[in-house]
Amino acid sequence: MPEVNPSPERFDVVARQFRAMRGVLLAWFRRRVPDPSEAEDLLQESFLRVTQRTDGEAIQQFENYLYRTAQSVLADRNRRRGVRAAEAQMALEPDRYDADQVDALRELLAKEKLRRVEAVLMTLPERTRAIFILRRIEGLRYGEIAARFSISVSAVEKHMARAIEHLLRNGGDPA
Known part of the structure; x- marks a missing residue:
């Protein structure tokens, strides 16, 4: 279960590691989404998820964990977009329309x-x-x-x- 408020020490360690990877991860997102501001948003969402993680394994394998988290954030974004696109389309249902x-x-x-x-x-x-x-x-x-x-x-x-x-x-x- 994710922590709502991670400890300050843990936050500092993760923040330091995240800052070291920030540029590389931002470039990774920019290659996958057309809008640079959206890439920034996805980067922040990744940071938030990483800081809410409670087990120590994430910090020991930080780079791998960060990329897995980034992939998850991107997949969630794509799923949300797919749902919105499906909702935006009006289906002609034969039983509703003559x-x-x-x-x-x-x-x-x-x-x-x-x-x-x-x-x-x-x-x-x-x-x-x-x-x-x-x-x-x-x-x-x-x-x-x-x-x-x-x-x-x-x-x-x-x-x-x-x-x-x-x-x-x-x-x-x-x-």
């Missing part, structure tokens, strides 16, 4: 997305819009489109790139 409601919602969302894309497409230059529609809606190849407009395939590619960039920038989905 299949017709789900289909109607999907249809409504698809129509709304189409209206957004149409509105953004209308702001494109006419040729760029026509090229985008021929490629994405009608499925023509770049060579076929180039022949229709008497332009190079490279020019068709540039029109497509402009259209996609414009859609992404203005809230349309080019998919």
Whole structure:
């Protein structure tokens, strides 16, 4: 059972050993988490756990014990993140939702997305819009489109790139 208040002597010994390992352990955490401040938090959590340990073996094998503790702290962090991610997702449970409601919602969302894309497409230059529609809606190849407009395939590619960039920038989905 962990101590709530370790003795001052024990705390001093662990603190000295921890300070000697601090830089190495911080670098170890920074290689495993993207946020430097989170690495600092994990380092502090490791120190807290080590100071609350009661058996003398931890101090005799301090470096090994510290890395095992750090791995445990990191695993706990990853578990907590996994739980949060699972809670953030809303599952569509068949018994809670009528299949017709789900289909109607999907249809409504698809129509709304189409209206957004149409509105953004209308702001494109006419040729760029026509090229985008021929490629994405009608499925023509770049060579076929180039022949229709008497332009190079490279020019068709540039029109497509402009259209996609414009859609992404203005809230349309080019998919």
